[in-house]
Amino acid sequence: MIPKLQLIDVRKSFGSRVVLDGVSIDVADREVVAFVGASGSGKSTLLRCVNLLEPIDDGQVVVDDVDISVPGLPVDPIRRRIGMVFQSFNLFPHMNVLKNLSLAPRKVLGVSRSEAENTARELLERLGLGDRADAYPDQLSGGQQQRVAIARSLAMSPEILLLDEITSALDPELVGEVLDVVRELKGGGMTMLIVTHEMAFAREIADRVCFLHQGQIAEMAPPDKFFSSPENERTRQFLQRVIESGRF
Amino acid sequence: MTDTVPGPSDRPGTVTSGRRQLTRRQEFERRQRRRSATIAAASTAIVVGALVIFVPLTPGWDKVRKSFFDGELFNDSFPRLLDAFVKNLQIFAWSTPFILLIGMLLAIFRNVRTPALFPLRLFAAAYTDIFRGVPVILTILLIGFGVPGLGLDRPYNSPYLWGSVALVLAYSAYVAEVFRAGIESVHESQRAGARSLGLSSSQTMRHVIVPQAVRRVIPPLMNDMVSLQKDVALVSLIGPIEILRQAGIDKSKFANFTPYVAAAVIFLVLTIPETRFVDWLTARERRRTSGTAVR
Ligand SMILES: Nc1ncnc2c1ncn2[C@@H]1O[C@H](COP(=O)(O)OP(=O)(O)O)[C@@H](O)[C@H]1O
Ligand SMILES: [Mg+2]
Numbered sequence: 001m002i003p004k005l006q007l008i009d010v011r012k013s014f015g016s017r018v019v020l021d022g023v024s025i026d027v028a029d030r031e032v033v034a035f036v037g038a039s040g041s042g043k044s045t046l047l048r049c050v051n052l053l054e055p056i057d058d059g060q061v062v063v064d065d066v067d068i069s070v071p072g073l074p075v076d077p078i079r080r081r082i083g084m085v086f087q088s089f090n091l092f093p094h095m096n097v098l099k100n101l102s103l104a105p106r107k108v109l110g111v112s113r114s115e116a117e118n119t120a121r122e123l124l125e126r127l128g129l130g131d132r133a134d135a136y137p138d139q140l141s142g143g144q145q146q147r148v149a150i151a152r153s154l155a156m157s158p159e160i161l162l163l164d165e166i167t168s169a170l171d172p173e174l175v176g177e178v179l180d181v182v183r184e185l186k187g188g189g190m191t192m193l194i195v196t197h198e199m200a201f202a203r204e205i206a207d208r209v210c211f212l213h214q215g216q217i218a219e220m221a222p223p224d225k226f227f228s229s230p231e232n233e234r235t236r237q238f239l240q241r242v243i244e245s246g247r248f
Numbered sequence: 249m250t251d252t253v254p255g256p257s258d259r260p261g262t263v264t265s266g267r268r269q270l271t272r273r274q275e276f277e278r279r280q281r282r283r284s285a286t287i288a289a290a291s292t293a294i295v296v297g298a299l300v301i302f303v304p305l306t307p308g309w310d311k312v313r314k315s316f317f318d319g320e321l322f323n324d325s326f327p328r329l330l331d332a333f334v335k336n337l338q339i340f341a342w343s344t345p346f347i348l349l350i351g352m353l354l355a356i357f358r359n360v361r362t363p364a365l366f367p368l369r370l371f372a373a374a375y376t377d378i379f380r381g382v383p384v385i386l387t388i389l390l391i392g393f394g395v396p397g398l399g400l401d402r403p404y405n406s407p408y409l410w411g412s413v414a415l416v417l418a419y420s421a422y423v424a425e426v427f428r429a430g431i432e433s434v435h436e437s438q439r440a441g442a443r444s445l446g447l448s449s450s451q452t453m454r455h456v457i458v459p460q461a462v463r464r465v466i467p468p469l470m471n472d473m474v475s476l477q478k479d480v481a482l483v484s485l486i487g488p489i490e491i492l493r494q495a496g497i498d499k500s501k502f503a504n505f506t507p508y509v510a511a512a513v514i515f516l517v518l519t520i521p522e523t524r525f526v527d528w529l530t531a532r533e534r535r536r537t538s539g540t541a542v543r
Contacts, residue, residue, distance in 0.1 A: 080446025
């Protein structure tokens with residue numbers, strides 16, 4: 001079977017700083033892969049490379065057996081198939097929730113306004129935000145904002161979803177409502193790459209967990225094996241530190 | 249810090265009934281406020297009093313009063329000046345849309361990242377550098393005397409036209425810088441959010457960046473507009489009979505400077521409320537943005 005997404009020896013540097021030093025992974029359709037690693041290990045950069053927010057220096061990003069990272073290829077049609085949710089939500093503060101959700105479908109896909117808004121309302125209903133359609137982002141709690149951000153990505157019906165530490169900016173009591181949405185997405189069969197500091201969540205939701213270290217995937221295993229008997233010394237040290245800091 | 253905005257607790261009516269309910273802190277702040285108000289009033293009275301008493305004692309005061317503050321001449325020339333001021337308002341009104349439009353285009357040109365459009369970027373940079381670097385009055389003189397010298401026919405030799413063009417050139421450069429600062433103040437994450445949804449770079453500019461940028465720069469933009477309103481008077485140098493020119497004519501007729509004072513009054517009646525309004529907008533914007541979390 002063809003993988004949904006392949007990264008083949010992806011390399012990326014900022015100036016002389018090598019951030020991704022040959023990352024390769026095959027992600028199957030409907031698979032959920034979690035990425036963990038120290039701060040600054042390149043997790044965000046990896047996700048940004050997948051939807052071409054950062055051009056990669058070398059290697060390939062392949063979706064459905066098509067290399068999307070060929071330099072010069074138009075990127076907008078590719079990006080609309082790959083959704084991304086950010087740590088800081090990145091909602092548009094000058095638009096209400098409904099506009100946030102319907103902007104891209106209308107402008108990019110050419111969907112009519114009424115159709116885009118209907119889809120948006122359905123999505124909001126599904127994520128428990130049915131009554132917040134007219135609110136502006138700064139009138140919402142962090143958890144609600146992040147759920148709106150997820151809904152905004154889903155409004156484009158992406159085939160792959162990239163989640164970059166989507167609960168890191170939230171108060172602890174708001175984390176649950178956002179993770180519930182991710183659980184629901186997994187239930188619906190969404191292919192996802194998830195960067196997270198929530199080890200318990202990674203263990204619960206991921207089909208595979210990757211440990212990113214010095215620009216490479218130092219360890220990749222199913223969650224049970226990853227957390228109970230990691231092979232790489234670095235992974236063990238990382239998990240040890242996470243446990244000591246009380247996050248797992 | 250003393251708070252000059254009266255809170256609910258220091259309105260006269262509420263104090264008597266609420267005396268007991270004031271916290272120690274509120275009592276203290278109330279005393280402080282009274283004290284600063286007293287000091288401010290006293291020092292103002294002293295300064296104003298000194299001016300009123302001592303200025304008339306100066307040897308030249310009588311002459312100055314006659315040639316700058318002649319009540320009769322003021323009343324005589326005021327309606328003429330008001331009529332002429334309509335010209336200023338007209339020049340202001342038709343120049344403003346062009347200034348805003350060209351300013352915004354220049355700001356967007358300066359932010360284009362496509363290499364093919366690099367010449368646009370260069371052009372915008374040169375344009376703003378040149379017209380911001382030359383005094384407005386020089387731009388007006390050069391355009392106002394230079395272009396009609398080409399021997400154009402009516403109406404293309406009108407000083408109104410070329411005076412306005414000069415103002416548009418100068419002010420669109422100022423306004424472009426204001427818009428550019430606004431565009432650059434929108435955080436990069438907004439661009440990432442928009443691009444990740446598949447919006448193109450121009451769609452991102454149009455629907456996400458520019459609307460936020462414009463909102464943020466409304467106060468400085470209005471400051472520029474207040475300046476423009478005053479600088480319209482500079483076109484008097486190339487011919488149009490607007491308020492400053494009319495005041496000059498009256499001054500020569502009466503050999504008295506009172507018309508200039510009258511013109512100043514007309515400007516102030518307009519610009520003081522405007523600047524106060526801009527201050528109020530700025531303060532509100534600051535309260536609003538410092539009250540919400542950094543995104
Ligand atoms: N746009 C950029 N320009 C320069 N350096 C960057 C940029 N983005 C990220 N980096 C650097 O790349 C490294 C990895 O960053 P990032 O991918 O954000 O790590 P993580 O998400 O794992 O914390 C960091 O050292 C960071 O400073
Ligand atoms: Mg990161």
